[in-house]
Amino acid sequence: MSELTSLTIAQAREKLLGKEITAVELTDAYLGAIDQANKSLNAYIKVTPEIAKKQAAASDEKIAKGEAGTLEGIPVGIKDLFGTRDVHTQACSHILDGFKPKYESTVTQNMWDDGAVMLGKLNMDEFAMGSSNETSYYGPVTNPWKIKGDNTSLVPGGSSGGSAAAVAAHLCAGATATDTGGSIRQPAAFTGTVGIKPTYGRCSRWGVVAFASSLDQAGPIARDVRDAAILLKSMASADAKDTTSVDLPVPDYEAAIGQSMKGKKIGIPKEYRIEGMPEDIEALWQQGIEWYKDAGAEIVDISLPHTKYALPAYYIVAPAEASSNLARYDGVKYGLRVTGDDITDMYEKTRSEGFGDEVQRRIMIGTYVLSSGYYDAYYLRAQRVRTLIKQDFENVFNQGVDAIFTPATPCSAFKIGDEEMAADPVRMFLNDIFTVTVNMAGLPGISVPAGLDRNGLPLGLQLIGKPFEEEMLFQASHVIEQAAGKFVPEKWW
Amino acid sequence: MFVDIDTVKRVAKLARLAVDDAKAEKMQGELNAIFGFIDQLNEVDVEGVEPMTSVVQMEMKKRVDEVTDGNKAEDVTANAPASEDNYFMVPKVIE
Numbered sequence: 001m002s003e004l005t006s007l008t009i010a011q012a013r014e015k016l017l018g019k020e021i022t023a024v025e026l027t028d029a030y031l032g033a034i035d036q037a038n039k040s041l042n043a044y045i046k047v048t049p050e051i052a053k054k055q056a057a058a059s060d061e062k063i064a065k066g067e068a069g070t071l072e073g074i075p076v077g078i079k080d081l082f083g084t085r086d087v088h089t090q091a092c093s094h095i096l097d098g099f100k101p102k103y104e105s106t107v108t109q110n111m112w113d114d115g116a117v118m119l120g121k122l123n124m125d126e127f128a129m130g131s132s133n134e135t136s137y138y139g140p141v142t143n144p145w146k147i148k149g150d151n152t153s154l155v156p157g158g159s160s161g162g163s164a165a166a167v168a169a170h171l172c173a174g175a176t177a178t179d180t181g182g183s184i185r186q187p188a189a190f191t192g193t194v195g196i197k198p199t200y201g202r203c204s205r206w207g208v209v210a211f212a213s214s215l216d217q218a219g220p221i222a223r224d225v226r227d228a229a230i231l232l233k234s235m236a237s238a239d240a241k242d243t244t245s246v247d248l249p250v251p252d253y254e255a256a257i258g259q260s261m262k263g264k265k266i267g268i269p270k271e272y273r274i275e276g277m278p279e280d281i282e283a284l285w286q287q288g289i290e291w292y293k294d295a296g297a298e299i300v301d302i303s304l305p306h307t308k309y310a311l312p313a314y315y316i317v318a319p320a321e322a323s324s325n326l327a328r329y330d331g332v333k334y335g336l337r338v339t340g341d342d343i344t345d346m347y348e349k350t351r352s353e354g355f356g357d358e359v360q361r362r363i364m365i366g367t368y369v370l371s372s373g374y375y376d377a378y379y380l381r382a383q384r385v386r387t388l389i390k391q392d393f394e395n396v397f398n399q400g401v402d403a404i405f406t407p408a409t410p411c412s413a414f415k416i417g418d419e420e421m422a423a424d425p426v427r428m429f430l431n432d433i434f435t436v437t438v439n440m441a442g443l444p445g446i447s448v449p450a451g452l453d454r455n456g457l458p459l460g461l462q463l464i465g466k467p468f469e470e471e472m473l474f475q476a477s478h479v480i481e482q483a484a485g486k487f488v489p490e491k492w493w
Numbered sequence: 494m495f496v497d498i499d500t501v502k503r504v505a506k507l508a509r510l511a512v513d514d515a516k517a518e519k520m521q522g523e524l525n526a527i528f529g530f531i532d533q534l535n536e537v538d539v540e541g542v543e544p545m546t547s548v549v550q551m552e553m554k555k556r557v558d559e560v561t562d563g564n565k566a567e568d569v570t571a572n573a574p575a576s577e578d579n580y581f582m583v584p585k586v587i588e
Contacts, residue, residue, distance in 0.1 A: 240554070336574070
């Protein structure tokens with residue numbers, strides 16, 4: 001990691017505007033780092049040096065003219081789920097082979113408008129379905145973190161595994177990611193990075209490959225809380241092209257950082273104290289509670305009684321919406337086509353060859369729960385449970401709780417090709433046990449690194465906020481960051 | 494809930510996924526494990542609870558009904574595996 005790539009976005013911004021460094025230098029440093037590291041980490045599935053160099057040169061001109069945007073000259077990586085004009089966009093699926101959209105997603109357009117530089121597209125679980133980045137057509141991503149004294153390759157989490165690994169290994173200053181059940185927060189926790197899933201509707205979904213439309217939300221993965229605030233400010237917008245994008249002004253999230261937590265109420269939900277949770281996570285959570293007490297916050301015990309039903313309800317709602325969204329991949333409009341005897345045979349062969357096992361499984365669940373005679377028993381019941389989950393949160397917030405504080409994941413990073421995980425899909429689902437409630441209720445959630453476990457692997461803690469009160473999450477997570485410090489993996493790649 | 498092999502094949506047909514016997518059998522086991530997990534939801538009393546339709550209370554956005562985009566046939570067909578004169582090409586569907 002060179003000196004340039006070790007700069008946070010806030011630090012790079014200062015040096016760029018102070019003309020101590022140029023955007024071209026900074027971009028070249030990152031391109032060099034990617035070139036050197038990507039064989040080992042597989043975080044990028046497409047590097048775009050020509051675009052990056054052009055954008056960086058343009059940024060330097062803008063800075064010289066005093067017209068710098070809020071992300072001017074900052075090199076970022078983009079999850080492969082975001083549509084990027086004329087650039088590889090495949091949701092890391094075989095079925096989108098060769099797809100280069102003729103449009104740009106609103107989130108990435110916002111970032112280019114603010115001066116960001118695109119380094120390339122980042123690896124992810126296929127169609128964002130997975131918690132380990134192992135379902136990618138382009139192979140798994142290796143976590144830059146390793147167990148102390150053990151050379152085994154670990155997963156970076158998923159689905160935004162490429163984003164998290166690239167940020168942790170300093171292969172970009174920050175990255176875009178998406179979160180349907182925990183896909184920003186779980187990989188952030190596994191890599192010692194900060195990830196925020198904003199409130200549903202805060203970032204436009206326009207131009208982002210759809211997984212489960214009522215749950216999908218874009219957000220950043222960054223090295224620290226301030227960088228996450230800077231990135232979200234640029235990514236978020238009210239967008240006429242997405243009817244679920246909310247017409248609210250985007251606040252200055254950075255301004256919330258450093259505000260006092262005195263008198264703020266932090267809720268500790270008893271349902272998140274699950275059996276079999278590693279002691280280290282339990283202890284770290286308790287440590288976090290002490291940090292909040294020291295910061296003058298009031299700690300209150302709360303109950304979210306329907307927590308345990310969030311994950312099973314999610315595995316109805318998300319596959320149902322996915323089976324519908326993924327019906328469009330049929331070998332006609334884009335991507336892969338496998339020829340068959342007739343058109344139906346072509347559809348079936350294309351989809352069977354083009355989708356990986358996990359995606360096919362979820363399409364099957366979704367098709368089944370939406371099929372005639374089962375809709376009420378599954379989908380409608382799950383949507384009712386979802387109402388109850390949301391009411392749990394509303395009740396707590398109505399009691400004056402400002403933010404809810406929980407672990408981000410029930411474990412630290414596990415090894416690539418973990419046999420127990422591979423043998424039982426439900427075990428893999430349990431990775432999202434602490435994050436998925438937030439998607440079901442549409443709330444904002446942030447994962448912030450809080451310490452290392454006994455193996456030397458990072459652990460994250462999560463804060464959950466009221467709708468559109470991301471500022472409270474930045475304010476509150478900064479307390480953890482101040483107390484815990486930052487965590488950078490030792491370079492081995 | 495327990496799905497049998499015929500159900501797996503019927504659902505695969507609905508989902509337009511080619512599934513042979515071996516794959517259907519593998520899927521059956523996996524799906525039943527997942528449905529076993531999902532079945533916990535039957536414990537929840539949902540009597541009188543409204544199903545969620547939107548997580549954020551908001552009125553559906555409306556806009557003036559006018560043409561705001563278009564004339565992009567080339568762009569629309571640019572990524573098609575087979576196209577001709579801005580038409581998608583598919584195997585013959587009418588006898």
